[in-house]
Amino acid sequence: MHSLPQFLLDYIPTATATVERPHITLTWAQSLDSKIAGPGGSRVILSGPESMLMTHWMRSMHDAILIGVNTLILDNPRLQANLLPPSLNLPPPQPLILDPNLRFPVTSRILNEWNTKPDQRGRTIRQPWIICGDQVSSERIRKVEDAGARVVQFKLDDNGHISPASLPSILSDLNLKSVMIEGGSKVLSTFLHCQNRDDGSKLVDSIVVTVAPMFIGEGVGVVPQGEDIGLPSLKNIHTEIMGKDAVMICSL
Numbered sequence: 744m745h746s747l748p749q750f751l752l753d754y755i756p757t758a759t760a761t762v763e764r765p766h767i768t769l770t771w772a773q774s775l776d777s778k779i780a781g782p783g784g785s786r787v788i789l790s791g792p793e794s795m796l797m798t799h800w801m802r803s804m805h806d807a808i809l810i811g812v813n814t815l816i817l818d819n820p821r822l823q824a825n826l827l828p829p830s831l832n833l834p835p836p837q838p839l840i841l842d843p844n845l846r847f848p849v850t851s852r853i854l855n856e857w858n859t860k861p862d863q864r865g866r867t868i869r870q871p872w873i874i875c876g877d878q879v880s881s882e883r884i885r886k887v888e889d890a891g892a893r894v895v896q897f898k899l900d901d902n903g904h905i906s907p908a909s910l911p912s913i914l915s916d917l918n919l920k921s922v923m924i925e926g927g928s929k930v931l932s933t934f935l936h937c938q939n940r941d942d943g944s945k946l947v948d949s950i951v952v953t954v955a956p957m958f959i960g961e962g963v964g965v966v967p968q969g970e971d972i973g974l975p976s977l978k979n980i981h982t983e984i985m986g987k988d989a990v991m992i993c994s995l
Protein backbone atom coordinates (compact mmCIF):
# COMPACT_ATOMS: atom_id res chain seq x y z
CA MET A 744 0.00 0.00 0.00
CA HIS A 745 2.21 2.82 -1.30
CA SER A 746 -0.48 5.47 -1.24
CA LEU A 747 -3.35 6.54 0.95
CA PRO A 748 -6.09 3.84 0.91
CA GLN A 749 -8.83 5.32 -1.28
CA PHE A 750 -11.74 4.17 0.87
CA LEU A 751 -10.54 6.41 3.74
CA LEU A 752 -10.91 9.48 1.52
CA ASP A 753 -14.68 8.96 1.35
CA TYR A 754 -15.05 9.34 5.11
CA ILE A 755 -12.15 11.41 6.46
CA PRO A 756 -10.89 14.76 5.13
CA THR A 757 -7.15 14.95 4.38
CA ALA A 758 -4.97 17.11 6.65
CA THR A 759 -4.81 19.77 3.92
CA ALA A 760 -8.60 19.91 3.28
CA THR A 761 -10.59 22.96 4.34
CA VAL A 762 -13.11 22.00 7.01
CA GLU A 763 -15.87 24.10 8.58
CA ARG A 764 -15.55 22.42 11.97
CA PRO A 765 -12.92 20.18 13.55
CA HIS A 766 -13.32 16.61 12.27
CA ILE A 767 -13.30 13.94 14.98
CA THR A 768 -12.41 10.32 14.14
CA LEU A 769 -12.68 7.62 16.81
CA THR A 770 -10.60 4.55 16.09
CA TRP A 771 -9.33 1.38 17.75
CA ALA A 772 -8.23 -2.19 17.01
CA GLN A 773 -10.11 -4.99 18.75
CA SER A 774 -10.23 -8.77 19.02
CA LEU A 775 -13.29 -10.88 18.28
CA ASP A 776 -14.07 -10.86 22.01
CA SER A 777 -14.05 -7.03 22.01
CA LYS A 778 -10.73 -6.53 23.80
CA ILE A 779 -8.22 -3.79 22.97
CA ALA A 780 -5.42 -4.93 25.33
CA GLY A 781 -4.39 -7.89 27.44
CA PRO A 782 -4.49 -8.49 31.22
CA GLY A 783 -3.47 -5.45 33.29
CA GLY A 784 -3.53 -3.29 30.16
CA SER A 785 -0.60 -5.07 28.51
CA ARG A 786 -0.27 -4.02 24.90
CA VAL A 787 -1.35 -6.54 22.26
CA ILE A 788 -0.52 -6.25 18.58
CA LEU A 789 -3.94 -6.84 17.05
CA SER A 790 -3.46 -5.21 13.65
CA GLY A 791 -1.64 -7.09 10.93
CA PRO A 792 0.87 -5.25 8.70
CA GLU A 793 -1.77 -4.10 6.19
CA SER A 794 -4.23 -2.61 8.70
CA MET A 795 -1.39 -1.14 10.81
CA LEU A 796 -0.11 0.65 7.70
CA MET A 797 -3.66 1.86 7.06
CA THR A 798 -3.69 3.24 10.64
CA HIS A 799 -0.52 5.18 9.91
CA TRP A 800 -2.05 6.58 6.69
CA MET A 801 -5.05 7.59 8.79
CA ARG A 802 -2.72 9.27 11.32
CA SER A 803 -1.25 11.29 8.45
CA MET A 804 -4.75 12.53 7.50
CA HIS A 805 -5.29 14.17 10.90
CA ASP A 806 -3.72 17.23 12.48
CA ALA A 807 -3.62 15.53 15.90
CA ILE A 808 -3.60 12.06 17.53
CA LEU A 809 -5.26 11.93 20.95
CA ILE A 810 -4.91 9.31 23.69
CA GLY A 811 -5.73 9.11 27.39
CA VAL A 812 -2.90 9.30 29.91
CA ASN A 813 -3.28 5.61 30.89
CA THR A 814 -2.49 4.58 27.32
CA LEU A 815 0.57 6.80 27.40
CA ILE A 816 1.72 5.19 30.66
CA LEU A 817 0.92 1.59 29.65
CA ASP A 818 1.96 1.60 25.96
CA ASN A 819 4.60 4.35 25.86
CA PRO A 820 3.61 4.93 22.19
CA ARG A 821 5.36 7.05 19.55
CA LEU A 822 2.15 8.25 17.84
CA GLN A 823 3.92 8.97 14.57
CA ALA A 824 3.18 7.95 11.00
CA ASN A 825 6.60 6.31 10.78
CA LEU A 826 5.48 3.33 8.66
CA LEU A 827 4.95 5.71 5.72
CA PRO A 828 7.80 6.44 3.31
CA PRO A 829 9.86 9.39 4.68
CA SER A 830 10.22 10.63 1.09
CA LEU A 831 6.59 11.77 1.23
CA ASN A 832 7.60 14.49 3.71
CA LEU A 833 4.19 14.41 5.36
CA PRO A 834 3.85 16.70 8.37
CA PRO A 835 3.74 14.60 11.57
CA PRO A 836 0.51 14.62 13.57
CA GLN A 837 0.38 16.53 16.84
CA PRO A 838 0.28 14.21 19.90
CA LEU A 839 -2.40 15.26 22.39
CA ILE A 840 -2.73 13.60 25.81
CA LEU A 841 -5.87 13.89 27.94
CA ASP A 842 -4.40 14.04 31.43
CA PRO A 843 -6.67 15.81 33.97
CA ASN A 844 -4.25 15.55 36.91
CA LEU A 845 -1.04 15.88 34.88
CA ARG A 846 0.35 12.44 35.66
CA PHE A 847 2.36 12.68 32.41
CA PRO A 848 5.63 10.75 32.94
CA VAL A 849 8.51 12.94 31.81
CA THR A 850 10.39 9.74 30.89
CA SER A 851 7.85 8.95 28.14
CA ARG A 852 9.11 8.05 24.68
CA ILE A 853 7.27 10.87 22.88
CA LEU A 854 8.99 13.44 25.07
CA ASN A 855 12.36 11.68 24.99
CA GLU A 856 12.33 11.59 21.18
CA TRP A 857 11.33 15.27 21.02
CA ASN A 858 14.26 16.13 23.29
CA THR A 859 16.92 13.84 21.85
CA LYS A 860 16.22 14.15 18.10
CA PRO A 861 16.20 17.92 17.50
CA ASP A 862 17.01 17.33 13.81
CA GLN A 863 13.71 15.47 13.45
CA ARG A 864 11.58 18.22 15.03
CA GLY A 865 8.74 19.27 12.75
CA ARG A 866 9.71 16.62 10.18
CA THR A 867 8.72 13.41 11.97
CA ILE A 868 8.33 14.50 15.59
CA ARG A 869 6.14 17.10 17.27
CA GLN A 870 6.29 18.37 20.82
CA PRO A 871 3.78 16.47 23.00
CA TRP A 872 0.89 18.66 24.14
CA ILE A 873 -0.80 17.68 27.40
CA ILE A 874 -4.35 18.79 28.21
CA CYS A 875 -4.86 18.96 31.97
CA GLY A 876 -7.38 20.43 34.41
CA ASP A 877 -7.32 23.97 35.76
CA GLN A 878 -6.68 22.70 39.32
CA VAL A 879 -3.16 21.42 38.56
CA SER A 880 -0.50 23.34 40.49
CA SER A 881 1.80 25.74 38.68
CA GLU A 882 4.81 23.88 40.17
CA ARG A 883 3.73 20.62 38.54
CA ILE A 884 3.07 22.38 35.23
CA ARG A 885 6.48 24.04 35.34
CA LYS A 886 8.14 20.66 35.96
CA VAL A 887 6.49 19.09 32.90
CA GLU A 888 7.14 22.15 30.73
CA ASP A 889 10.77 22.32 31.85
CA ALA A 890 11.08 18.71 30.70
CA GLY A 891 10.01 19.85 27.21
CA ALA A 892 6.23 19.26 26.84
CA ARG A 893 3.54 21.92 26.33
CA VAL A 894 0.79 21.96 28.95
CA VAL A 895 -2.63 23.50 28.31
CA GLN A 896 -5.22 23.81 31.06
CA PHE A 897 -8.99 23.49 30.67
CA LYS A 898 -11.88 23.31 33.08
CA LEU A 899 -12.81 19.72 33.99
CA ASP A 900 -16.36 18.37 33.86
CA ASP A 901 -18.24 16.94 36.88
CA ASN A 902 -16.59 13.53 36.28
CA GLY A 903 -13.10 15.02 36.50
CA HIS A 904 -12.66 14.55 32.73
CA ILE A 905 -11.84 16.87 29.91
CA SER A 906 -15.42 17.15 28.61
CA PRO A 907 -15.75 15.31 25.27
CA ALA A 908 -18.38 17.85 24.13
CA SER A 909 -15.89 20.68 24.55
CA LEU A 910 -13.05 18.97 22.62
CA PRO A 911 -14.00 20.72 19.33
CA SER A 912 -13.57 24.16 20.89
CA ILE A 913 -10.30 23.03 22.53
CA LEU A 914 -9.10 21.91 19.08
CA SER A 915 -10.09 25.25 17.56
CA ASP A 916 -8.24 27.11 20.34
CA LEU A 917 -5.16 25.03 19.52
CA ASN A 918 -5.60 25.67 15.79
CA LEU A 919 -6.14 21.95 15.01
CA LYS A 920 -8.61 21.03 12.25
CA SER A 921 -8.93 17.32 12.95
CA VAL A 922 -8.18 14.69 15.56
CA MET A 923 -7.87 10.92 15.53
CA ILE A 924 -8.79 9.57 18.95
CA GLU A 925 -7.05 6.21 19.47
CA GLY A 926 -8.19 5.29 22.98
CA GLY A 927 -7.86 3.74 25.44
CA SER A 928 -10.95 2.18 26.87
CA LYS A 929 -12.06 5.06 29.16
CA VAL A 930 -11.55 7.67 26.49
CA LEU A 931 -13.43 5.60 23.88
CA SER A 932 -16.26 5.13 26.36
CA THR A 933 -16.75 8.83 27.16
CA PHE A 934 -16.61 9.78 23.47
CA LEU A 935 -19.11 7.05 22.53
CA HIS A 936 -21.49 8.02 25.33
CA CYS A 937 -21.39 11.75 24.62
CA GLN A 938 -23.13 12.25 21.32
CA ASN A 939 -23.21 16.02 20.79
CA ARG A 940 -20.81 18.93 20.77
CA ASP A 941 -21.44 22.01 22.92
CA ASP A 942 -23.13 23.58 19.85
CA GLY A 943 -25.57 20.61 19.58
CA SER A 944 -24.05 19.11 16.43
CA LYS A 945 -22.82 15.50 16.24
CA LEU A 946 -19.60 14.95 18.25
CA VAL A 947 -17.91 12.06 16.43
CA ASP A 948 -17.77 12.23 12.62
CA SER A 949 -16.21 8.85 11.75
CA ILE A 950 -15.52 5.58 13.54
CA VAL A 951 -12.89 3.21 12.16
CA VAL A 952 -12.53 -0.18 13.84
CA THR A 953 -9.94 -2.81 12.96
CA VAL A 954 -11.26 -6.25 13.88
CA ALA A 955 -8.53 -8.86 14.25
CA PRO A 956 -9.52 -12.55 14.06
CA MET A 957 -8.21 -13.50 17.49
CA PHE A 958 -9.43 -13.90 21.05
CA ILE A 959 -7.66 -12.21 23.96
CA GLY A 960 -9.67 -13.56 26.87
CA GLU A 961 -8.92 -11.64 30.05
CA GLY A 962 -8.05 -8.06 29.14
CA VAL A 963 -9.21 -4.49 28.55
CA GLY A 964 -12.57 -4.11 26.78
CA VAL A 965 -13.39 -1.55 24.10
CA VAL A 966 -15.23 0.22 26.93
CA PRO A 967 -14.64 -0.50 30.65
CA GLN A 968 -16.81 -3.08 32.41
CA GLY A 969 -20.22 -1.63 33.31
CA GLU A 970 -19.96 1.17 30.74
CA ASP A 971 -21.44 -0.91 27.91
CA ILE A 972 -24.99 0.14 28.76
CA GLY A 973 -26.49 3.01 26.76
CA LEU A 974 -23.93 2.93 23.99
CA PRO A 975 -25.23 4.39 20.71
CA SER A 976 -26.09 2.22 17.75
CA LEU A 977 -23.59 2.40 14.93
CA LYS A 978 -24.19 2.08 11.22
CA ASN A 979 -21.62 0.16 9.22
CA ILE A 980 -21.02 2.16 6.07
CA HIS A 981 -17.99 0.35 4.65
CA THR A 982 -15.96 -2.77 5.37
CA GLU A 983 -12.53 -3.32 3.86
CA ILE A 984 -10.61 -6.56 4.21
CA MET A 985 -6.97 -5.72 4.90
CA GLY A 986 -4.75 -8.81 5.13
CA LYS A 987 -6.09 -10.94 7.98
CA ASP A 988 -8.23 -8.08 9.44
CA ALA A 989 -11.58 -6.47 8.67
CA VAL A 990 -11.65 -2.68 8.88
CA MET A 991 -15.14 -1.34 9.56
CA ILE A 992 -16.09 2.28 8.97
CA CYS A 993 -19.16 3.30 10.94
CA SER A 994 -21.21 6.39 11.60
CA LEU A 995 -23.31 7.13 14.65
Ligand SMILES: NC(=O)C1=CN([C@@H]2O[C@H](COP(=O)(O)OP(=O)(O)OC[C@H]3O[C@@H](n4cnc5c(N)ncnc54)[C@H](O)[C@@H]3O)[C@@H](O)[C@H]2O)C=CC1
Binds near residue numbers: 784785812841903
Ligand atom coordinates in the same frame (compact mmCIF):
# COMPACT_ATOMS: atom_id res chain seq x y z
N1 LIG B 1 -6.09 -1.66 20.62
C1 LIG B 1 -6.15 -0.34 20.53
O1 LIG B 1 -6.53 0.19 19.47
C2 LIG B 1 -5.80 0.52 21.68
C3 LIG B 1 -5.61 -0.03 22.94
N2 LIG B 1 -5.33 0.79 24.01
C4 LIG B 1 -5.23 0.18 25.33
O2 LIG B 1 -6.08 0.87 26.23
C5 LIG B 1 -5.58 0.68 27.55
C6 LIG B 1 -5.72 1.96 28.36
O3 LIG B 1 -7.08 2.29 28.50
P1 LIG B 1 -7.62 2.96 29.85
O4 LIG B 1 -6.96 2.36 31.03
O5 LIG B 1 -9.09 2.90 29.80
O6 LIG B 1 -7.10 4.44 29.81
P2 LIG B 1 -7.18 5.66 28.79
O7 LIG B 1 -6.01 5.61 27.89
O8 LIG B 1 -8.54 5.74 28.19
O9 LIG B 1 -6.94 6.90 29.79
C7 LIG B 1 -7.92 7.19 30.76
C8 LIG B 1 -7.57 8.42 31.52
O10 LIG B 1 -7.65 9.56 30.68
C9 LIG B 1 -8.09 10.68 31.42
N3 LIG B 1 -9.20 11.41 30.75
C10 LIG B 1 -9.26 12.73 30.51
N4 LIG B 1 -10.36 13.09 29.86
C11 LIG B 1 -11.02 11.97 29.66
C12 LIG B 1 -12.23 11.71 29.03
N5 LIG B 1 -12.97 12.64 28.43
N6 LIG B 1 -12.65 10.45 29.03
C13 LIG B 1 -11.92 9.46 29.60
N7 LIG B 1 -10.75 9.66 30.22
C14 LIG B 1 -10.30 10.90 30.24
C15 LIG B 1 -8.47 10.18 32.79
O11 LIG B 1 -7.41 10.51 33.65
C16 LIG B 1 -8.56 8.69 32.64
O12 LIG B 1 -8.18 8.04 33.82
C17 LIG B 1 -4.13 0.26 27.41
O13 LIG B 1 -4.04 -1.07 27.88
C18 LIG B 1 -3.86 0.33 25.93
O14 LIG B 1 -3.00 -0.70 25.50
C19 LIG B 1 -5.19 2.14 23.85
C20 LIG B 1 -5.37 2.71 22.62
C21 LIG B 1 -5.70 1.95 21.45
Ligand SMILES: Nc1nc(O)c(N)c(N[C@@H]2O[C@H](COP(=O)(O)O)[C@@H](O)[C@H]2O)n1
Binds near residue numbers: 794815819821822
Ligand atom coordinates in the same frame (compact mmCIF):
# COMPACT_ATOMS: atom_id res chain seq x y z
N1 LIG C 1 -4.26 0.23 15.16
C1 LIG C 1 -3.73 -0.37 16.25
N2 LIG C 1 -3.54 -1.70 16.25
C2 LIG C 1 -3.04 -2.32 17.31
O1 LIG C 1 -2.85 -3.63 17.27
C3 LIG C 1 -2.69 -1.59 18.47
N3 LIG C 1 -2.17 -2.22 19.55
C4 LIG C 1 -2.90 -0.18 18.43
N4 LIG C 1 -2.59 0.55 19.50
C5 LIG C 1 -2.50 1.98 19.45
O2 LIG C 1 -1.28 2.39 18.85
C6 LIG C 1 -0.45 2.99 19.84
C7 LIG C 1 0.99 2.61 19.61
O3 LIG C 1 1.45 3.39 18.58
P1 LIG C 1 2.97 3.37 18.08
O4 LIG C 1 3.19 2.03 17.46
O5 LIG C 1 3.86 3.54 19.22
O6 LIG C 1 3.05 4.44 17.09
C8 LIG C 1 -0.98 2.53 21.15
O7 LIG C 1 -0.70 3.39 22.22
C9 LIG C 1 -2.46 2.55 20.85
O8 LIG C 1 -2.95 3.87 20.81
N5 LIG C 1 -3.44 0.39 17.33
